[in-house]
Amino acid sequence: MDKDRLKEIVNNPDFIPGIYNFCDRWCERCTMTSRCATYAIDKERFPDEESMDMSNEKFWDKLSEMFKITIEMIMEDAEKRGIDLSGIDDTAIKEREDLRKSAEETELVKLSKKYSDEVEDWFKNNQDIFMDKENTLQQQIGLAVPGINAESDAADINDVVDVIRWYQYQIYVKLMRAVTGKLEGMQDEIDDMAQDYNGSAKVVLLGTDRSISAWGRMLQHFPREENNILDILVLLEKIRKQTEAFFPDARSFKRPGFDD
Ligand code: SF4
Structure with missing residues (x-):
């Protein structure tokens, strides 16, 4: 090209x-x-x-x-x-770096980083439950147990994992962009930046909503993991609430093509 x-x-x-x-x-x-x-x-x-x-x-x-x-x-x-x-001199680059550091220090960004780390740990610590589940579902498919749709369960688990993994780091990355943008807008009193940071915050909220829903489905498949999954859900709920509070106009932001 x-x-x-x-x-x-x-x-x-x-x-x-x-x-x-x-x-x-x-x-x-x-x-x-x-x-x-x-x-x-x-x-x-x-x-x-x-x-x-x-x-x-x-x-x-x-x-x-x-x-x-x-x-x-x-x-x-x-x-x-x-x-x-x-x-574009060193001062501008330094200012940008300082803004990123300030964003990283906010509780909201710290929560999103914690979330991505906890998800990583959860998957690492639970490889065996996925293997057990796979064996169980394969047996059920082979036996064609009435009332149990093992194929649909397997497809749902795959989907749940895909959704969680897709947003696991994106929530942090997009929040960094949104928070940095808002801090910059406040520091330099630039109103035009709201368009960008509210849009990024909306992507965070959508990713958080979908992750909450996916973890809810994960809980149905692995009820014995209730305590750990509920901890993760509490963390996501905090991220959702704090994002809505820090970016009150994000939910109503109209993303071109998707919301208009
Ligand atoms: S808007 Fe474009 S870049 Fe974004 S997900 Fe859709 S196809 Fe991909």
Whole structure:
């Protein structure tokens, strides 16, 4: 893909501008792929399995090519807007770093980090219950036990794990973006930033809601894990409540393409 092709995709009116800024990047489950320039670019850039394989040279060649094109486009755009990128000095970088550190110190971000760590520990400590469950379900499938739909249970467990794993780190990453943006907006009194941080906070809330629902289903499959799962649910509920309190406009934020 060259620069002209990239511009052609980005300027295609079929695509919704900025739709990819406030999504959860789960393209396999996204209903808006036909309206998303990022999806179209990725499909062209990584058309086959080989090009998506990080251990394959082709993947890194493609990535490096895209990196060069993107830098060129940023430079061109900055020049058109009269922005001198060489004017971004160490002070600006230091300020950014300080904001990130302040965000990391907030209770909300700490909770989200704790959540991702606890999920990791839970899966690590419970590998045996998944193996036992798999054996039980396979036996039930073989015996065709009446009243038990083991195949559907197996599919549901897979789905629950996929959902939890998908948002496990994303909640922290998006919260960092949202909290940093809000702190920056407050510090520099920039109202325009609300659009971005409320959008990121909404993605956090959606990921948190879906994770809470997934852990509820996990509890049904593994009732003996009740205590540990309830601890995780309490943590998620705290994240949800504190995110809503810190970003009171996030729930009503209209994400382009998804909520309008
Ligand atoms: S909007 Fe949908 S298709 Fe586009 S990047 Fe986000 S999840 Fe993927």
